[in-house]
Amino acid sequence: MKNETHHEEQYPEYCRNSLMDFVKIKDIDIEVCDVTLRDGEQTPGVAFSKEQKMSIAQHLDDIGIEVIEAGFPVVSEAERDVVKSIANMGLDARICCLCRSTQKDVETAVDCDVDFVSIFLAMSDLHLKYKYHKSLEEMLDVAMNAVEYAKDHGIGVRFAAEDATRTPIPRLIDAFKMAEERNADYVSIADTVGILNPITATYLVDQVYNAIDTKKTKICMHCHDDLGLAVANTLAAAEAGAFQIHTTVNGIGERAGNAALEEVLMNLRIQYGVDRYDLHNLVDLSEEVKAASKIDVAINKSVVGQNAFSHESGIHVAAILENPRTYELFLPEMVGGKRNLIVGKHTGTKALAGIIKDIGYELGEADFNALFDQVKVITETEQRSVDRDELEVLVQSVLKNN
Numbered sequence: 565m566k567n568e569t570h571h572e573e574q575y576p577e578y579c580r581n582s583l584m585d586f587v588k589i590k591d592i593d594i595e596v597c598d599v600t601l602r603d604g605e606q607t608p609g610v611a612f613s614k615e616q617k618m619s620i621a622q623h624l625d626d627i628g629i630e631v632i633e634a635g636f637p638v639v640s641e642a643e644r645d646v647v648k649s650i651a652n653m654g655l656d657a658r659i660c661c662l663c664r665s666t667q668k669d670v671e672t673a674v675d676c677d678v679d680f681v682s683i684f685l686a687m688s689d690l691h692l693k694y695k696y697h698k699s700l701e702e703m704l705d706v707a708m709n710a711v712e713y714a715k716d717h718g719i720g721v722r723f724a725a726e727d728a729t730r731t732p733i734p735r736l737i738d739a740f741k742m743a744e745e746r747n748a749d750y751v752s753i754a755d756t757v758g759i760l761n762p763i764t765a766t767y768l769v770d771q772v773y774n775a776i777d778t779k780k781t782k783i784c785m786h787c788h789d790d791l792g793l794a795v796a797n798t799l800a801a802a803e804a805g806a807f808q809i810h811t812t813v814n815g816i817g818e819r820a821g822n823a824a825l826e827e828v829l830m831n832l833r834i835q836y837g838v839d840r841y842d843l844h845n846l847v848d849l850s851e852e853v854k855a856a857s858k859i860d861v862a863i864n865k866s867v868v869g870q871n872a873f874s875h876e877s878g879i880h881v882a883a884i885l886e887n888p889r890t891y892e893l894f895l896p897e898m899v900g901g902k903r904n905l906i907v908g909k910h911t912g913t914k915a916l917a918g919i920i921k922d923i924g925y926e927l928g929e930a931d932f933n934a935l936f937d938q939v940k941v942i943t944e945t946e947q948r949s950v951d952r953d954e955l956e957v958l959v960q961s962v963l964k965n966n
Contacts, residue, residue: 603633784808920955
């Protein structure tokens with residue numbers, strides 16, 4: 565018999581960590597710059613269409629992302645057209661684009677109607693020797709000319725130090741102060757090869773923070789995930805004073821990718837109480853980028869993975885049915901997800917009965933025993949689990965045949 569009166573208990577979206585009573589979490593002042601359309605597209609094999617880029621930009625804007633990096637317009641005429649089209653969508657988000665440290669790149673960006681440009685320069689010994697084949701002085705001279713040119717043409721500037729985390733700190737700070745003197749709006753620390761950890765990220769941002777006038781020039785942090793620490797490093801940087809933090813949807817990007825937008829936003833909400841972003845479409849945005857990039861999301865990925873709200877263990881399922889807070893930090897609906905109670909080899913009669921009730925059915929003893937026997941055959945003999953949809957089909961079959 566179908567039960568139409570099932571109601572799920574709701575609970576507050578923000579769940580305090582008990583340690584917060586003893587550890588003071590720092591207040592943070594941040595904005596998010598999502599770089600999916602530029603750094604994310606630099607993922608090997610990824611190429612978004614114009615329509616896909618504009619749709620992703622719209623959804624990022626709907627979430628409340630403050631800055632969207634739309635692309636690298638000097639790459640091609642098509643890329644230039646996309647960047648300009650996004651810049652003229654009328655979004656609330658400010659639009660920026662990437663430029664090398666050349667006047668030509670900045671001229672192209674100015675023609676795209678962007679709000680500001682990200683002028684990047686690598687200053688590590690490795691990059692100076694093996695990429696540029698020029699001295700630091702030569703490269704800085706060209707870069708500062710590009711900064712001045714952009715400011716003279718009325719657009720904002722982010723001066724980004726590529727491979728900043730393998731650049732001597734005094735050299736990095738000197739370059740940032742040069743950019744500050746030329747009225748750069750931001751200076752950006754790029755952990756290009758993902759070498760930081762939260763302690764070194766904090767130290768580096770702190771050093772820069774104390775060397776420049778952060779009321780005039782804001783600090784940005786751009787983290788890669790080569791050691792799996794991009795999100796942690798991004799949050800540590802924000803605590804240390806980085807104002808603009810960079811993300812990509814699903815964490816896509818070169819090599820191991822960048823700090824994942826969905827993970828950063830959920831941490832901002834839960835760890836720091838930042839509640840100005842609309843999180844309800846994170847799963848939908850993840851799916852959109854997954855389809856456009858043709859890159860699958862790990863099944864156990866935080867926030868948006870298929871298993872993020874899936875429960876199979878009988879003990880867990882029984883507790884979830886009593887109160888979801890037992891094994892869920894936040895409701896799946898908070899991010900546009902869906903809870904999935906799965907029947908597996910560890911599912912006992914109590915958990916199975918609870919799942920059946922949660923689906924909306926009530927079975928008599930004979931029907932329940934018949935269903936339980938079928939489930940055991942599938943989970944133990946075929947060595948697989950039974951998801952909610954398949955279980956409902958089995959329930960209906962049992963009711964029909966008995």
